Amino acid sequence: MNLIGNLTLDQLRVLVTISDAGSFSAAGRSLGRVQSAISLAIKTLEETQGIELFDRTRQKPTLTPVGRVLVDQARVILASADRFRAIAAGTRMGLEPALTLAIDPLVPTEPLIDSLRALRDTFPDLSVSFSTEGVGGAERRLRDHSASLAFCLLLPSVPDDLMAYPLMNLDLMPVVAADHPLVRLGRQLDRADLEAHVQLVLSDAHGTEGPSYGVIGSRIWRFVDLGRRLDFLLAGFGWCKMPPFVVEPYLADGRLVKLDISDEGISPTGTLPVYAAHVRGRPLGRGGSWLLDDLRQRLMK
Amino acid sequence: MNLIGNLTLDQLRVLVTISDAGSFSAAGRSLGRVQSAISLAIKTLEETQGIELFDRTRQKPTLTPVGRVLVDQARVILASADRFRAIAAGTRMGLEPALTLAIDPLVPTEPLIDSLRALRDTFPDLSVSFSTEGVGGAERRLRDHSASLAFCLLLPSVPDDLMAYPLMNLDLMPVVAADHPLVRLGRQLDRADLEAHVQLVLSDAHGTEGPSYGVIGSRIWRFVDLGRRLDFLLAGFGWCKMPPFVVEPYLADGRLVKLDISDEGISPTGTLPVYAAHVRGRPLGRGGSWLLDDLRQRLMK
DNA sequence: TCAAATTCATCTCCAAAAGTGATAGAAGAC
DNA sequence: GTCTTCTATCACTTTTGGAGATGAATTTGA
Numbered sequence A, B: 001m002n003l004i005g006n007l008t009l010d011q012l013r014v015l016v017t018i019s020d021a022g023s024f025s026a027a028g029r030s031l032g033r034v035q036s037a038i039s040l041a042i043k044t045l046e047e048t049q050g051i052e053l054f055d056r057t058r059q060k061p062t063l064t065p066v067g068r069v070l071v072d073q074a075r076v077i078l079a080s081a082d083r084f085r086a087i088a089a090g091t092r093m094g095l096e097p098a099l100t101l102a103i104d105p106l107v108p109t110e111p112l113i114d115s116l117r118a119l120r121d122t123f124p125d126l127s128v129s130f131s132t133e134g135v136g137g138a139e140r141r142l143r144d145h146s147a148s149l150a151f152c153l154l155l156p157s158v159p160d161d162l163m164a165y166p167l168m169n170l171d172l173m174p175v176v177a178a179d180h181p182l183v184r185l186g187r188q189l190d191r192a193d194l195e196a197h198v199q200l201v202l203s204d205a206h207g208t209e210g211p212s213y214g215v216i217g218s219r220i221w222r223f224v225d226l227g228r229r230l231d232f233l234l235a236g237f238g239w240c241k242m243p244p245f246v247v248e249p250y251l252a253d254g255r256l257v258k259l260d261i262s263d264e265g266i267s268p269t270g271t272l273p274v275y276a277a278h279v280r281g282r283p284l285g286r287g288g289s290w291l292l293d294d295l296r297q298r299l300m301k
Numbered sequence C: 001t002c003a004a005a006t007t008c009a010t011c012t013c014c015a016a017a018a019g020t021g022a023t024a025g026a027a028g029a030c
Numbered sequence D: 001g002t003c004t005t006c007t008a009t010c011a012c013t014t015t016t017g018g019a020g021a022t023g024a025a026t027t028t029g030a
Helices: A009-021 A024-031 A035-049 A065-092 A110-122 A137-143 A181-185 A191-195 A226-234 A244-252 A286-300 B009-021 B024-031 B035-049 B065-092 B110-122 B137-143 B181-185 B191-195 B226-234 B244-252 B286-300
Strands: A098-103 A127-132 A149-153 A162-171 A173-177 A199-202 A220-223 A240-242 A256-258 A271-279 B098-103 B127-132 B149-153 B162-171 B173-177 B199-202 B220-223 B240-242 B256-258 B271-279
Touching: A009 A024, A009 A035, A009 A065, A024 A035, A035 B065, A065 B035, A065 B065, A098 A137, A098 A286, A110 A127, A110 A286, A127 A137, A137 A149, A137 A271, A149 A286, A162 A286, A173 A181, A173 A226, A173 A244, A181 A191, A199 A226, A199 A240, A220 A226, A226 A240, A226 A244, A240 A244, A244 A256, A271 A286, B009 B024, B009 B035, B009 B065, B024 B035, B098 B137, B098 B286, B110 B127, B110 B286, B127 B137, B137 B149, B137 B271, B149 B286, B162 B286, B173 B181, B173 B226, B173 B244, B181 B191, B199 B226, B199 B240, B220 B226, B226 B240, B226 B244, B240 B244, B244 B256, B271 B286
Parallel strands: A098 A127, A098 A149, A199 A220, B098 B127, B098 B149, B199 B220
Antiparallel strands: A149 A271, A162 A271, A173 A240, A173 A256, B149 B271, B162 B271, B173 B240, B173 B256
């Protein structure tokens, strides 16, 4: 029947059970089978593999050197098989086979990690993947179905095809390097002041060149990566709005300075809502729902 | 029969074959079975796991999301199972299940790596472990059967219970830091000169306090680790004999100096044989023999 | 558009695999 | 030396799972 080498998971389970229980008979008791079934299983395994697993010179069979190695390997295989069953069992309970998350670079990670840790503890067999790309990347991943849940800003407004739950507010503060000309002006800044200088803007790598929000003037440098933009910001290349969790240390040591801008209406309001979102037509599985609930509960407090 | 969840390797092989071949029928052809057998195997798998692997709304079944994940997991399991068979097959051919090597710290690694690379290419499924400990550690590992092949010095002479093959000669040269008093003497040194200064000696961590060879005088600092001894040597703490491959760069940049010793008889001859050795009662398996042959052939040239 | 080919599900039949229970012989335990 | 425990083996029975055939549904191609 089994033309591919006649190896079965059952044989492997028998093998490791013998190794754990100490004898064929004990393994039989442990597995709820008669001893002869154990004997036969091992005999078959030995014959199909053409090797000797146990040394029978003494009454109680002892593992041969190969036997020991193969028991270890069998444990590996059985562990993988258990994972297979765990995935299947999770699905039976409504758990998605894999939870794919996407997060925009501006969204702070810190509030999420407690929830993600709890998720891991609650669904240890749920495989989670986590992607961060350029601004707008999380939303795009929702749309091309490579992510089932996104944490992102949704500007200018929440699209109709997405189900979005506001999670927290992100204060974007305009900042610039301490040695930048804008600082030397020493007064409240208006639109004209800002237009005269380079603005460091985050944009999507796969950018469909959609309209950019919060962009003032035409002297624009674009970045996909928040960290790299920070490098240029610190180097005094231009100004931009940054979330506090990124720039706090630099404000503290004086390398960055907060800009005092008169007309806040020239850009998105300083406080932006961060959403958790998924495509309406693709409801979250049990793991995603759990994560979302846990997250909102934690952020409520 | 299969009380542990009724998962079989055969079902998994069928599953991935369908995924590769594109249809049940094609999988049947590929596996040399009739299509109904494939249908039945998948049906059984789906029923025992309580999940739907294929979407049957269309004629040609397509994998469900869980199905895709489980196909990947099945590949993992089958790869482990293949490794199980490979280990068994190796043993059938006389290959040891695992080749455990031990090497003394003084023995240079460089001549071995070509052979070890060739070993890996020849026996890709042979698992090799490699241990380096203090001086004498390799020999001890042979004796307690935690290594099957050792590369080591055997002083004062080859023990009777070991089978040893000389591999190469190791020139131990007496060296000391350039700013050490022994250098300032500026003449050929005799035993009395050396006795007056600290000697940095390698010894075994699990040392049975056996006699030490090449030890002169009583001002002894002992090290298990060659690298750490080198630190103290460079710091000018004392003198010792070192293999050239270790000290060459330091001789070149002048931080170490070779000592000119008059009476070589006071210590083991400057040239020591490095042996490959195994316990007589435990012959090498095919992998170990192959490695030894290859090694000797390479060193012959 | 219609026939031919292909695909999968299902049914019956059957062979082989694998478990049960009993027995015998060997090795330890007391 | 007896008693227990262990494994191997045998006959018997159950069950699994493949072969082959059939039918329905879909795709392909002329």
